[in-house]
Amino acid sequence: xxxxxxxxxxxxxxxxxxxxxxxxxxxxxxxxxxxxxxxxxxxxxxxxxxxxxxxxxxxxxxxxxxxxxxxxxxxxxxxxxxxxxxxxxxxxxxxxxxxxxxxxxxxxxxxxxxxxxxxxxxxxxxxxxxxxxxxxxxxxx
Amino acid sequence: xxxxxxxxxxxxxxxxxxxxxxxxxxxxxxxxxxxxxxxxxxxxxxxxxxxxxxxxxxxxxxxxxxxxxxxxxxxxxxxxxxxxxxxxxxxxxxxxxxxxxxxxxxxxxxxxxxxxxxxxxxxxxxxxxxxxxxxxxxxxx
DNA sequence: GCATATATATCGTACTACGACATATATCAA
DNA sequence: TTGATATATGTCGTAGTACGATATATATGC
Numbered sequence: 001x002x003x004x005x006x007x008x009x010x011x012x013x014x015x016x017x018x019x020x021x022x023x024x025x026x027x028x029x030x031x032x033x034x035x036x037x038x039x040x041x042x043x044x045x046x047x048x049x050x051x052x053x054x055x056x057x058x059x060x061x062x063x064x065x066x067x068x069x070x071x072x073x074x075x076x077x078x079x080x081x082x083x084x085x086x087x088x089x090x091x092x093x094x095x096x097x098x099x100x101x102x103x104x105x106x107x108x109x110x111x112x113x114x115x116x117x118x119x120x121x122x123x124x125x126x127x128x129x130x131x132x133x134x135x136x137x138x139x140x141x
Numbered sequence: 142x143x144x145x146x147x148x149x150x151x152x153x154x155x156x157x158x159x160x161x162x163x164x165x166x167x168x169x170x171x172x173x174x175x176x177x178x179x180x181x182x183x184x185x186x187x188x189x190x191x192x193x194x195x196x197x198x199x200x201x202x203x204x205x206x207x208x209x210x211x212x213x214x215x216x217x218x219x220x221x222x223x224x225x226x227x228x229x230x231x232x233x234x235x236x237x238x239x240x241x242x243x244x245x246x247x248x249x250x251x252x253x254x255x256x257x258x259x260x261x262x263x264x265x266x267x268x269x270x271x272x273x274x275x276x277x278x279x280x281x282x
Numbered sequence: 283g284c285a286t287a288t289a290t291a292t293c294g295t296a297c298t299a300c301g302a303c304a305t306a307t308a309t310c311a312a
Numbered sequence: 313t314t315g316a317t318a319t320a321t322g323t324c325g326t327a328g329t330a331c332g333a334t335a336t337a338t339a340t341g342c
Contacts, residue, residue, distance in 0.1 A: 032281065
């Protein structure tokens with residue numbers, strides 16, 4: 001379905017712009033929902049990453065950094081804020097004392113549960129639209 | 142397919158966490174690509190929004206703000222940076238002198254074209270994975 | 283032709299990630 | 313073991329960007 005010349009059409013730019021707009025709206029929705037619960041967006045995502053972490057080993061500062069695509073020392077700071085706000089407890093790993101294992105507090109569980117329900121509902125609305133945009137872009141190039 | 146209780150399972154958190162991770166990777170890819178071209182991520186997205194803008198009327202500061210979901214005066218500042226860097230020209234609208242119409246410079250066209258090609262290629266890779274994650278989440282709740 | 287609304291602009295502030303650097307613990311080779 | 317190097321986390325100052333508060337110019341409606 002791709003045209004022979006590898007030039008871009010107005011429709012290509014428009015489709016990509018629409019994708020960004022759709023993503024932005026989701027991110028904006030998410031940030032607002034988190035803010036209403038008193039959580040900055042990054043802290044919410046950290047909680048989700050910790051809660052959603054699957055694996056034998058517990059979540060650590062470094063693993064969180066990888067999951068959030070931030071530098072390890074940025075993860076340290078983020079966790080510092082979460083601990084200060086009472087959302088996360090941090091204890092030294094028994095087998096490797098350099099590592100800090102992270103656990104959600106009851107307070108975090110409650111808030112995250114509410115937020116997750118809201119988000120899944122929002123995604124139910126968003127997904128069809130997003131899938132269409134992605135299909136359009138896939139068809140191209 | 143929803144369970145009777147409206148409780149969330151570990152798999153729900155994990156799926157949502159995976160979605161965020163996937164989105165982050167795309168955003169990170171995009172920011173890196175833009176940075177390589179010397180553009181901060183927000184400036185890249187502004188250029189895309191201007192170029193991808195469809196409609197009879199030209200893009201303005203206010204319309205850009207709406208499209209990027211930022212406050213009008215943040216749009217002013219963003220455009221200020223773009224003009225300073227030679228990516229955008231700003232001229233007063235003839236019919237409404239309050240408005241500033243925005244146009245991409247040749248420099249911006251060249252850079253944005255390269256970035257857009259790269260992005261469409263990346264989306265071709267990303268889309269199937271993202272669509273699967275979205276489908277999983279849709280099935281739920 | 284005044285009152286109000288709209289569009290854009292300016293300036294100081296706050297938040298957060300980063301770079302540079304530091305410390306503690308592990309690991310590995312000799 | 314010991315020492316060298318790597319890994320994990322932590323600290324502090326800096327920079328970038330969006331915002332709030334506020335200001336100005338132009339439109340619009342009565």
